[in-house]
Amino acid sequence: xxxxxxxxxxxxxxxxxxxxxxxxxxxxxxxxxxxxxxxxxxxxxxxxxxxxxxxxxxxxxxxxxxxxxxxxxxxxxxxxxxxxxxxxxxxxxxxxxxxxxxxxxxxxxxxxx
Amino acid sequence: xxxxxxxxxxxxxxxxxxxxxxxxxxxxxxxxxxxxxxxxxxxxxxxxxxxxxxxxxxxxxxxxxxxxxxxxxxxxxxxxxxxxxxxxxxxxxxxxxxxxxxxxxxxxxxxx
Numbered sequence: 499x500x501x502x503x504x505x506x507x508x509x510x511x512x513x514x515x516x517x518x519x520x521x522x523x524x525x526x527x528x529x530x531x532x533x534x535x536x537x538x539x540x541x542x543x544x545x546x547x548x549x550x551x552x553x554x555x556x557x558x559x560x561x562x563x564x565x566x567x568x569x570x571x572x573x574x575x576x577x578x579x580x581x582x583x584x585x586x587x588x589x590x591x592x593x594x595x596x597x598x599x600x601x602x603x604x605x606x607x608x609x610x611x
Numbered sequence: 612x613x614x615x616x617x618x619x620x621x622x623x624x625x626x627x628x629x630x631x632x633x634x635x636x637x638x639x640x641x642x643x644x645x646x647x648x649x650x651x652x653x654x655x656x657x658x659x660x661x662x663x664x665x666x667x668x669x670x671x672x673x674x675x676x677x678x679x680x681x682x683x684x685x686x687x688x689x690x691x692x693x694x695x696x697x698x699x700x701x702x703x704x705x706x707x708x709x710x711x712x713x714x715x716x717x718x719x720x721x722x723x
Contacts, residue, residue, distance in 0.1 A: 541715060
């Protein structure tokens with residue numbers, strides 16, 4: 499079955515710096531890769547996602563890149579702000595897998611003012 | 612309405628109690644999910660309903676019993692839980708399976 503590895507487990511940056519979180523997946527049939535942000539005590543919130551027919555997607559300060567050959571995808575946050583501090587989860591699934599999202603273990607991002 | 616709602620927000624129950632968690636969405640989504648999340652861990656899938664039929668049961672103990680009364684509602688019935696079942700229980704929905712999932716705020720459950 500699918501396995502998703504996420505690195506690093508913790509990341510501390512200064513406000514204004516960029517942050518990069520990387521994930522690798524094992525199942526070459528996976529074709530949907532969402533990223534969720536979860537603040538303490540709150541629900542996971544979708545921040546960006548990408549499908550396997552696209553190599554990169556941007557939304558303001560957030561971008562996701564996908565390398566299907568290497569089976570890895572990354573989240574890039576530019577000009578980080580203290581409110582970006584949270585746990586970020588990557589996930590992978592296969593259309594037709596009946597919705598089985600496989601999550602990475604999460605990255606705790608701290609943005610220091 | 613673009614939200615998934617869950618009740619109650621918090622629940623404390625004894626090991627002999629019976630309780631139910633409720634989830635509702637009015638986005639017309641046809642897939643609904645239950646996840647369990649322990650502290651500092653990712654959500655773990657428990658059940659998937661697709662078009663009101665149970666399509667995935669991830670080897671969850673029978674003390675957890677899901678129910679989908681209609682396309683907008685999802686319940687999780689709890690009976691004879693153990694202290695290790697204490698966790699955040701998240702509901703999610705998506706247009707169809709394999710599509711973007713949107714999570715509810717969760718029910719924080721404590722089993723004494």
